Amino acid sequence: MSTPRSWLASAQDSPFGVHNLPYGVFTADDQPGRRRIGVRIGDFVLDAGAAARAAGAPSVLLDADSLNPLMAAGRSVWTQVRADLTLWLTDEAYREALSPALLPVGEVELHLPFEVADxxxxxxxxxxxxxxxxxxxxxxxxxxxxxxxxxxxxxxxxxxxxxxxxxxxxxxxxxxxxxxxxxxxxxxxxxxxxxxxxxxxxxxxxxxxxxxxxxxxxxxxxxxxxxxxxxxxxxxxxxxxxxxxxxxxxxxxxxxxxxxxxxxxxxxxxxxxxxxxxxxxxxxxxxxxxxxxxxxxxxxxxxxxxxxxxxxxxxxxxxxxxxxxxxxxxxxxxxxxxxxxxxxxxxxxxxxxxxxxxxxxxxxxxxxxxxxxxxxxxxxxxxxxxxxxxxxxxxxxxxxxxxxxx
Amino acid sequence: MSTPRSWLASAQDSPFGVHNLPYGVFTADDQPGRRRIGVRIGDFVLDAGAAARAAGAPSVLLDADSLNPLMAAGRSVWTQVRADLTLWLTDEAYREALSPALLPVGEVELHLPFEVADxxxxxxxxxxxxxxxxxxxxxxxxxxxxxxxxxxxxxxxxxxxxxxxxxxxxxxxxxxxxxxxxxxxxxxxxxxxxxxxxxxxxxxxxxxxxxxxxxxxxxxxxxxxxxxxxxxxxxxxxxxxxxxxxxxxxxxxxxxxxxxxxxxxxxxxxxxxxxxxxxxxxxxxxxxxxxxxxxxxxxxxxxxxxxxxxxxxxxxxxxxxxxxxxxxxxxxxxxxxxxxxxxxxxxxxxxxxxxxxxxxxxxxxxxxxxxxxxxxxxxxxxxxxxxxxxxxxxxxxxxxxxxxxx
The missing domain is CATH 3.90.850.10 (Fumarylacetoacetase-like, C-terminal domain)
Incomplete structure (x- = not known):
């Protein structure tokens, strides 16, 4: 199966294309001080909780202030969330709904993405x-x-x-x-x-x-x-x-x-x-x-x-x-x-x-x-x-x- | 200042008298599965959150499921809480209100009392x-x-x-x-x-x-x-x-x-x-x-x-x-x-x-x-x-x- 292409131009030929989709935690000026889970895509950060809500998907794990709840949910959930993100970022049908959840990476502040245990x-x-x-x-x-x-x-x-x-x-x-x-x-x-x-x-x-x-x-x-x-x-x-x-x-x-x-x-x-x-x-x-x-x-x-x-x-x-x-x-x-x-x-x-x-x-x-x-x-x-x-x-x-x- | 005596008989001459008052976290059958902060006194465990409420004192730090919030509050709070506990357990005026918050130590299960960081x-x-x-x-x-x-x-x-x-x-x-x-x-x-x-x-x-x-x-x-x-x-x-x-x-x-x-x-x-x-x-x-x-x-x-x-x-x-x-x-x-x-x-x-x-x-x-x-x-x-x-x-x-x- 070849990798699908994103509708987001800056994700093409990017090391942060839909084949990657790394997770982080960010704050941005639109909601000062509120830590949110972000997914890096091209030159943008996708507000993952907002994206899930826009797509009508369950958002509780993506609406957290650290990655720990998602990480704790186990591999089957990770696989599902990754499949969801891939669909949303590649299917033109989601473009309009998701675009407001994309923030330029230069406009966010990135934080420690998870609470370190040992x-x-x-x-x-x-x-x-x-x-x-x-x-x-x-x-x-x-x-x-x-x-x-x-x-x-x-x-x-x-x-x-x-x-x-x-x-x-x-x-x-x-x-x-x-x-x-x-x-x-x-x-x-x-x-x-x-x-x-x-x-x-x-x-x-x-x-x-x-x-x-x-x-x-x-x-x-x-x-x-x-x-x-x-x-x-x-x-x-x-x-x-x-x-x-x-x-x-x-x-x-x-x-x-x-x-x-x-x-x-x-x-x-x-x-x-x-x-x-x-x-x-x-x-x-x-x-x-x-x-x-x-x-x-x-x-x-x-x-x-x-x-x-x-x-x-x-x-x-x-x-x-x-x-x-x-x-x-x-x-x-x-x-x-x-x-x-x-x-x-x-x-x-x-x-x-x-x-x-x-x-x-x-x-x-x-x-x-x-x-x-x-x-x-x-x-x-x-x-x-x-x-x-x-x-x-x-x-x-x-x-x-x-x-x-x- | 000599140490005051507790109105609780088993606290007399006990290594867990009012001069000690160690903190722990327990569960008991009256509220199955609910972790509560307890203070050891004589042969009993004082449900600290319940005691605070009975005494009309602020209870939020004592109503937690671990000692971490109380521990994070700092020395001035620790001193105040210790003074409160001492008063409640030594002044006869609190005896009736506090007695329901005392559980025999043999009837509680003790847990890890705090979340270990490093x-x-x-x-x-x-x-x-x-x-x-x-x-x-x-x-x-x-x-x-x-x-x-x-x-x-x-x-x-x-x-x-x-x-x-x-x-x-x-x-x-x-x-x-x-x-x-x-x-x-x-x-x-x-x-x-x-x-x-x-x-x-x-x-x-x-x-x-x-x-x-x-x-x-x-x-x-x-x-x-x-x-x-x-x-x-x-x-x-x-x-x-x-x-x-x-x-x-x-x-x-x-x-x-x-x-x-x-x-x-x-x-x-x-x-x-x-x-x-x-x-x-x-x-x-x-x-x-x-x-x-x-x-x-x-x-x-x-x-x-x-x-x-x-x-x-x-x-x-x-x-x-x-x-x-x-x-x-x-x-x-x-x-x-x-x-x-x-x-x-x-x-x-x-x-x-x-x-x-x-x-x-x-x-x-x-x-x-x-x-x-x-x-x-x-x-x-x-x-x-x-x-x-x-x-x-x-x-x-x-x-x-x-x-x-x-």
Missing amino acids: YVDFYASEHHATNLGRIFRPGSDPLTPNWKHLPIGYHGRAGTVVVSGTPVVRPHGQRKAPADAVPSFGPTRRLDIEAEVGFVVGTPSRLGRPVVLDGFREHVFGVCLVNDWSARDIQAWEYVPLGPFLGKSFATSVSPWIVPLDALQHARVSPPERDVEPLAYLDDRGGEPWGLDLAMEVRLNGHLVSRPPFASMYWTAQQQLTHMTVNGASLRTGDLFASGTVSGPEPDTRGALIELTWNGEEPLKLPDGTTRTFLEGGDEVIITATAPGPDGTVVGFGEVTGRVEP | YVDFYASEHHATNLGRIFRPGSDPLTPNWKHLPIGYHGRAGTVVVSGTPVVRPHGQRKAPADAVPSFGPTRRLDIEAEVGFVVGTPSRLGRPVVLDGFREHVFGVCLVNDWSARDIQAWEYVPLGPFLGKSFATSVSPWIVPLDALQHARVSPPERDVEPLAYLDDRGGEPWGLDLAMEVRLNGHLVSRPPFASMYWTAQQQLTHMTVNGASLRTGDLFASGTVSGPEPDTRGALIELTWNGEEPLKLPDGTTRTFLEGGDEVIITATAPGPDGTVVGFGEVTGRVEP
């Missing part, structure tokens, strides 16, 4: 983990012995997940260089980014009931971009033995548009060959592959500094979801789990400054004549991504951006 | 950290170099915080003994407890604005008991380099009664002498001390196996709160931060089986003739605590209990 950050790029192992633990094997047996992850701070555009305040904390006798306190000198991909849980699960690999599609609502801001000096001093804490918890930015999992069917690819046999619960060979061919780009002050290839990730989101629940831990609507920094094998595909500048030893030369090791006041980072859609279309993720307060 | 677990007992360092990292210094400079903590899973009494399903996961070439998958063989004290945040804070030591009283609503169930074999294999994850995330039990911070004024003690100078933001010398003299008891299948002394903790909850936010991370109503395992210097004051049995090498002999290294199916663990109250009274925390499913 936030888990994985560490699934072999290249990233190897690079960080070399930098943080020189002289040891760069990958810890467990790395290829399980997708390593940890819980991050859900309360400081913020929407793209939120300014980042440089965190203070304890830092101790190897040569220092004792730690000192002050602003981080090594403020970094981590370009990641986030997966958003819709359908909850029950305590004590692991979610098997085949449950991925039922539980995962959609995908967004994540910038997991990191203070490397704070992190290096604090993280042994219980893991990252304040070096990460000051801010994690997410893109405002949640791309439905169903929009990524054509982006699915086989993950890289694994050189260690996975335990049965993580063995995804023979099932549907959940590698995803997202082409990411990282820009610093407007300059392209990296093109991380998400398809290179060793562990997939499907394996991460299963691992995260194999001990019986339950899922809640709004759980966010991120991939960890996406770094490819080439130096210009690394998703963090600590790798791009090799721990600050090889500064980045930007085209404007400046150099960077880590982020300076006023710096702006933009992470974008696209993925293949049906019939040669491109699925856009929009961007996650943040500026360090001067 | 859950952070610290590692604040020097004795516990030293013991675990010796067990997990033999040959190294038992305390990592950062331990006495900052209160080490990490984020846990908020979605699997459960109320006391919730059965614990033995988690499955990857385990690898040092002698094994590769990990295997199966139920944990080393299921453990961690006896901890939890602090519940009421008043939120703003992103980018650290909470200084003096802010402790404004932000912390109350205190509960925590059992941070742990699968030691899963934890040992997974925790390097990003910290505990599935070894902890399957369940964390909390006691159903939140003891107001104001009930613990007489329990405040100076923390132990620190042998490393704290950085200024953590320096609590000269301010009010926030060590707390809680006497904890751990029972396994009814047998007392440990008496952890909370007053021995190296880092206080006040320091933990400040550290947790010093990077600008914000607080939300419902944030829970726990002390980490409470272990004293003596072997019979250790708060986890891994310490009590020295990694399983010295099994506990129970009075019923059985022995234990780690938990077996059907085992029940009960943690209780009391603290000094005013005028020779005792503040009861009730208990956090859980049974391992057979």
